[in-house]
Amino acid sequence: xxxxxxxxxxxxCSYALSHNIYLxxxxxxxxHLLQPLDVGLFGPLQHYYGKAADNHIRETRTxxxxxxxxxxxxxxRAKAFTKQTIQASFHATGIFPLNPD
Numbered sequence: 322x323x324x325x326x327x328x329x330x331x332x333x334c335s336y337a338l339s340h341n342i343y344l345x346x347x348x349x350x351x352x353h354l355l356q357p358l359d360v361g362l363f364g365p366l367q368h369y370y371g372k373a374a375d376n377h378i379r380e381t382r383t384x385x386x387x388x389x390x391x392x393x394x395x396x397x398r399a400k401a402f403t404k405q406t407i408q409a410s411f412h413a414t415g416i417f418p419l420n421p422d
Contacts, residue, residue: 345416361410362401369397 329346337344347356373393374385385393411417 357407357410357414357416360413361406365401365406366397369400370394373397 334344336342370393373396374389377383377385377389377393415422
């Protein structure tokens with residue numbers, strides 16, 4: 322989270338607490354550097370999805386439908402969102418283990 326008041330509501334925090342979700346509030350004006358999902362997950366997700374969509378278009382000479390979108394997205398998510406890439410994302414940003422530099 323970036324600490325913006327609209328994100329930090331009682332309902333949101335209560336939901337997170339009741340579902341064992343740990344919230345991390347990042348310093349203002351630094352989220353572009355510290356967001357682990359942006360740094361290590363969404364880039365690979367975009368890469369894998371783009372590769373699947375490109376291959377589909379080249380092979381079939383047709384566009385992307387709702388059905389093909391979800392199959393490509395599901396496959397790309399499985400490749401990109403692994404335990405190793407999630408942990409590497411937090412490590413790359415210095416959030417965990419904590420690297421104050």
